[in-house]
Amino acid sequence: MTQETKIHNAKILTDTKRDFSIRWECIEQVYDGQLNSCACGCQGDYLYTEHYADIRNVGRKPNVMLHSSNTRIVKILEEMSVAHEVGFQQEDNGWILELQTETTKNGYDDEVELGYRIYFKNRPFEHKKS
Ligand SMILES: [Zn+2]
Secondary structure, three states, X not given: OXXXXXXXXXXXXXXXXXXXXXXXXXXXEEEXXXXXXXOOOOOEEEEEEHHHXXXXXXXXXXXXXXXXXXXXXXXXXXXXXXXXXXXEEEEOOXXXXXXXXXXXXXXXXXEEEEEEEXXXXXXXXXXXXX
């Protein structure tokens, strides 16, 4: 083929599927709450992993700090791994995975999607040495 062919308005194939393998050291944070809401965290919890909290200097709060044995994160990762439909999105050097667990109504009769997101990088974090 010698001529250039232009393809316009191409979209990501909706049935594009791929597998992920998530290493604990690569996880930044986990979101647990309403999915179709603003991203500030007012409708859910952002839970930082211990190593990411150190990098972000958000301090150490035992109730939001996830260790690999934390039952909340273990449950979320297990649900993700057996789910039939997990959404994914690429971001800088990493990924966001999203699992919708239920749909409900809030007090204003709006449809509310609840679920989880896992934010992780392709490579483990460098541990801070201080
Ligand atoms: Zn908000």
